[in-house]
Amino acid sequence: MRVGTAETVDAAGMRAQNSSLLLNMIWRERQISRAEIARRTELSPSTVSAIVADLEHSGLVRNIGAGVSRGGRRPTLIGFCDDAYSIVGVELGATHVTAILTDLRGRVRVHRHAPQAVRDDPKSTLQKVKELVQECLEAERVPKRSVLGMGVAVPSPVHPSAPGKLSPLIVPAWRDYDVQEWLKSAFGMPVLVDNDANLGALSECYWGAGVGGEDLAYIKLATGIGCGFIIHGDVYRGSGGTAGEIGHIAVDSSGPQCVCGLRGCLVTLIGSVPLVERARELMGTKGRRAPTVRELVEGARAGEQAARQVIDSLGHYLGIAVAGLLNLLNPAIVVLGGEISSVGDLLLDPLRTSVRKRALSTSMAETRIVTSALGDKAIAVGAATLVLQAALRNRSLFPLQHVGRTA
Amino acid sequence: MRVGTAETVDAAGMRAQNSSLLLNMIWRERQISRAEIARRTELSPSTVSAIVADLEHSGLVRNIGAGVSRGGRRPTLIGFCDDAYSIVGVELGATHVTAILTDLRGRVRVHRHAPQAVRDDPKSTLQKVKELVQECLEAERVPKRSVLGMGVAVPSPVHPSAPGKLSPLIVPAWRDYDVQEWLKSAFGMPVLVDNDANLGALSECYWGAGVGGEDLAYIKLATGIGCGFIIHGDVYRGSGGTAGEIGHIAVDSSGPQCVCGLRGCLVTLIGSVPLVERARELMGTKGRRAPTVRELVEGARAGEQAARQVIDSLGHYLGIAVAGLLNLLNPAIVVLGGEISSVGDLLLDPLRTSVRKRALSTSMAETRIVTSALGDKAIAVGAATLVLQAALRNRSLFPLQHVGRTA
DNA sequence: ATACTTTCTTCATCACCCGAACGAAGCCAG
DNA sequence: CTGGCTTCGTTCGGGTGATGAAGAAAGTAT
Known part of the structure; x- marks a missing residue:
């Protein structure tokens, strides 16, 4: 049986946790003031200010003007920067490959599609994925350091302990391939893999x-x-x-x-x-x-x-x-x-x-x-959402692209 | 969609979390040294010592002698005090009521059983529960402050938002009764209610x-x-x-x-x-x-x-x-x-x-x-386990019975 | 006996959250 | 438009708790 939290906390961990919590709240609410955050989280106003400043310096949130007064000074609203990073979503279907690039709000910015015999030809499938993803990145001139990671939907169950390996019973040709490892070393970014129906479900939960x-x-x-x-x-x-x-x-x-x-x-x-x-x-x-x-x-x-x-x-x-x-x-x-x-x-x-x-x-x-x-890109969007979910839960997954305060 | 942790952390929360984590580890391992805890949790030895001392003062863990040396000073093993508190478990069956008293390791210390028309007679059922539980407490002379709480298994689905109310479709006679509220005010201790099959599952997960x-x-x-x-x-x-x-x-x-x-x-x-x-x-x-x-x-x-x-x-x-x-x-x-x-x-x-x-x-x-x-008391034990699980996850649910250091 | 390990504690330090105090900015009379 | 009040956000000590280094205690190996 599992009992209790698995992770210990030190001072830095405390900050990480509170920071992720605030990031989530801002993402969810789209716009919210520091004072309102303090009320809801029961964090002190000073702490909220400090963390928000931190998030602002890393480019994840920004000031988006003043809100309506509640009888005193008007609050300054904080908003989430949906465009701060991009996410790659890939769908491996039975007979096709789709690659998309989304922002942090699940919006599809580029989209590439190609027919492909996925089941029987892992080698050229992976090569095709590489091509399509590269096309997506180049079309929007997205530098690699501003990509959070890649989510991949596969037409096979995925074992929790070996997420890159597909089921040898369903797609035997993929026996010797590890999707996660292959793409990770091809692109040098985090890669998360899951079953297509699972990611459809995630997509519906987030956007549908x-x-x-x-x-x-x-x-x-x-x-x-x-x-x-x-x-x-x-x-x-x-x-x-x-x-x-x-x-x-x-x-x-x-x-x-x-x-x-x-x-x-x-x-x-x-x-x-x-x-x-x-x-x-x-x-x-x-x-x-x-x-x-x-x-x-x-x-x-x-x-x-x-x-x-x-x-x-x-x-x-x-x-x-x-x-x-x-x-x-x-x-x-x-x-x-x-x-x-x-x-x-x-x-x-x-x-x-x-x-x-x-x-x-x-x-x-x-x-x-x-x-x-959600339309035909739901699965690919779900794949990207898997990465988004992970990053929103753990702010440290956002790579540091803005070193210093280059406003 | 739920994203991220729901709870903020401050200095006290940090201690609470680490404290619960250690308590769990000691419970699970039955005996473990401070040094080993520090290695596994990646907490510093000084922190581990401080928290263990804290747990010791509240009577939840104790020194149980020295372990084997790993090439240096022998570690002092810490053990969980299974008897520090008791838990009440109640099963409402179709035609009977069972009450038990367990320690913090799921062991049954007392046991009372009575036939009872549960479905159609909520009033006398609850009265019977009160009797049996009181008998259990008196038989072992357990003071109320050393009881963690009461878990109750009911033969009905339990809605998460109203855990004390039974399903009016399955047991209509219980329409006007709230099991949780009734027992809580009768005994003045925390009461948790769940479906009998769910608690059987919990029982198997912990002890079976x-x-x-x-x-x-x-x-x-x-x-x-x-x-x-x-x-x-x-x-x-x-x-x-x-x-x-x-x-x-x-x-x-x-x-x-x-x-x-x-x-x-x-x-x-x-x-x-x-x-x-x-x-x-x-x-x-x-x-x-x-x-x-x-x-x-x-x-x-x-x-x-x-x-x-x-x-x-x-x-x-x-x-x-x-x-x-x-x-x-x-x-x-x-x-x-x-x-x-x-x-x-x-x-x-x-x-x-x-x-x-x-x-x-x-x-x-x-x-x-x-x-x-697990035998015929599995469900009642599962009910008690529900309370144990909650307490192990949140150390603050253990009432403070040892004020000061009355060693 | 001596050197080395491991365990556990002590103590100064540091990071982080908090609360109080304060300036800023807006509302609402009069 | 001026003064009192409210809300917002920041600044600044203070406290709590984890840390790491140092050291004492208690082993083992030779």
Whole structure:
């Protein structure tokens, strides 16, 4: 059992902790006065001033004018410098690579995308990542010392004790590669790696439907079905890093055989491939080619019967798994991501119906189920957010770029 | 999103934090020298000495002789005073009340038990609790100031924002009672309340199969089927306190109708009632009365076919739910509790087989599934452990009983 | 016996937070 | 627009607690 805090504190540690706390508060509030910080933190005004001055010298916060008076002298508002540093976010998908550059508020400043056979070709994948990231950095002329680090989303579970190694069961070709080490030595900056669904969840928690909350479940609907949890504000990985493997939950004992050995796994029923295949069948003679997911979405929106039917069954099957999830974990909110989720209510309605039939009313009552509104860069943004989260928690992760007071 | 630590630190806070850290280390290690503490915590030897002296004066630790030399002066070992304080643990079961008194190492010093209609009679239940606890305190002549507090296990989900109120859906008769407030004002000591399965999980994590780990799932097999999670060393309650409601997961769509509205819920198949009922049927004309759970366990051990068959089907159905749990949460260990779990391998074998057929090999590989060895007081001990955990994390929760240096 | 280690304490020092006092800046009468 | 009051932010001793060096205590190795 874990008991108590793991870290000791000395005078310097005290300052580090208070400093990080203030940095967080300023980041969260966007603008706040020293006096208000002192009231909320119960730190003395003098301490707050000292720390704020410190943060100001390192370029992380700045004066942004006066606020409204509360009956006396007007407060000077402090704001967070969203542009003080940049963060690199990388998504390794099944068939593509995305690289982005964000500021400290999750805004995407540059964006590069390339098709890539990720599963089978680690060598050229990593090379491609290097290219795209370099393009991003050069496009904005960002000096390396003002980059906080790089977050990487990978389509595989990530074991907590070896975050750079991908699962040999899911992507055997990557057996001899350590993503984290490779990119770290290629760029000379901190690299954090996590599973794509986990980072989608983090993205939603910071910038999407979960803002303000601390517990969230995210389901990524794509070729595979992934699931990520945020628990107490942190990505939850499980003891072996495979938490959230929702794709192989059996929801129909008479369903089709899955490669994993079971029958009626979620992926065999609502993965992108069986979904578009089913749509093709339902459309009958009309088309011999299966539609893309995008076409499916458009069809459903346009009211096409076949597309609607496919989405309905998606909602039905997914609901069985989501009900189990609600009963077990009781998250505050469940967010659906992936391209197909953009149909919105067309999916949510049958899903909610299916869930309501199966979940306890107590766990249902408090849980919101929504679709993501973050778009196709959500995962890459989540990867960058992983770095942001780490830095905001520990101010010392911000490299010192402003030595002295070169205002 | 939560970012960073929530608490500020001043000089006193620094001491409090370091003090708690040392207290934990001494508790965990049972015996350790000042020098060793300094090495592990990276605190200076002088600081360690000062804090240890402080802890010694308050009676929490003491000198327990010399250790073996490492080539120089022999270290003086510091040990934790397990008897410095007592903790009260209370279990409210479906049909009984248990009260215990433990030391700071989870050892049960006194134990009182009484049948009680808990569900329908809150008033006399609370009165009974008061009686039993008072008996415990008097039996050991424990003065109130040396009691850390009281932990209470209740057969209902507990909402994080109102820990004393039970769920009106599960136990409607308790609508107007606040367990926490009632007992707090009755005894004038801190009272912590949690769900029984959650506290079973905590118990296992501290004293049972999960010792040393931080992530664990516990399944309580009784009249109802409950489930508790320990995540990062803490009880996980979910956003509304209903995490772990595994009992109403549907595992057989053609199963019997449940009161919750679904078909084939876990409780309707493997709750104590359907279990013994099934055993009665299988035993045919032999007996008209259904056996008790205890008799079922004894029968299975003795090799009776009917009992074995019932246990087998229990393992089969439970395996379906456990497989889902492994895929979703990937705990390091799953512990089965409740009276029926005492059959051990007779249950574990069919359970593991059932799980293996359904869970991903990755999540299975690292997960141990075991039965509890803590006995029938596990839940009450877990309740006491909740108080112990809180106190070890925050030394200031230990009341000051030794004013001055009355050695 | 002597030299070397390790343990634990003592003491001067230093970093940091605090509280009080103060100047700055605004509100609100009269 | 002037004086009292409030709020904001800073300056400056003072106190608390961790530190590191030095030393005493108590071993081991030769």
